[in-house]
Amino acid sequence: MSSPERRTADGLERAQQLVRLKRYEQPDEGYFEGFLKEFQQRQRADLMQRSSRSLFCERLGTYLADFGGRRMLLAGGAACALALLFVRVAPEGQPVDAGFDAPRGEVTPVSAGPLFEGEIDLWEGMVVPAGDEEIDLPLFMVEPFDSRRAAGEPEIIEL
């Protein structure tokens, strides 16, 4: 080994020796007995402070982990895939059986006829019914006729 290489190797060894001295750094005597007591106290306090919901979630998590998280995930995935397949495979136009007795009846088509029969009085802005019956429609549905606007002339604004 050449001299610079030797020096580097010595330097590395020296650095390691110095770092190894850190193993003598220890906490005060009696620290570890106190540590265990503190741990037990914290555990108890934690148990008291945590909500029943978080405890339930944690226990459920542990239970599922015991049962086999991956198997649960696979089973859930397979169930979802089957459900999707069933929906896709059902013939188009045929209702999917909802699994309960839905009320059955005839559906009568509704024609798109006028909602009322009559005329609209453009001057008064009201509906004049064709028959005797009165049709109560709100006035905002029909605006009064404005001849200027109809002719495309500019609107006169009164000040």
Add this chain to the structure above:
Amino acid sequence: MADVKKRKPDEDRGLVERAKDGDTAAFDELVTKYSPKLYGLVYHMTSNHEDTNDLLQDIFAKAYRSLRRFRGRSAFYTWIYSISVNMTLNFLKKRNRHWKISLDDVDSAIEFDKEFIEQTSKTDPVRESNIHELQLRLNEAMMELSDDHRAVVTMFDIQGMPHNEIAKILKVSPGTVRSRLFYAHRQLQNHLEEFRR
């Protein structure tokens, strides 16, 4: 190092099984057994006693909560070390990057440690220097390393663990551990230049 090599992979199995069945005394035994080793790991990575104490409490609490998920594929020792390293690395990411070591963080008890005095008196430059100063510089040099490099130096140089054990804990190859160590030693050498023989 020999202590770690001799370790049987399942030596804690009985205690772990009992703890899983709800025997809190069994878990207390595991805490008593591993707290000094894990304290060293966390302390040398954080360089702060208070942070170490809080983190160590959290580590054992986490281990207790996750114990039923521990399948025994690795030794309990490897498992709890992995939890400790991960939690410490997460903590260090959150800790203020401008955090600096002060003299208050330096362990004063070490100055009266017989073994330490014996070790340092064997080496000429250290004999001349202030032990407190050396400690401060050592801590500074350690904190200059990246968190990942500090973790391998702590486990290998300070705690005497073999490469393959560290590799299992960090879930990296032994080659990666060796390369991190080499790089970290080079950095430490530069920082501790003045304490060279």
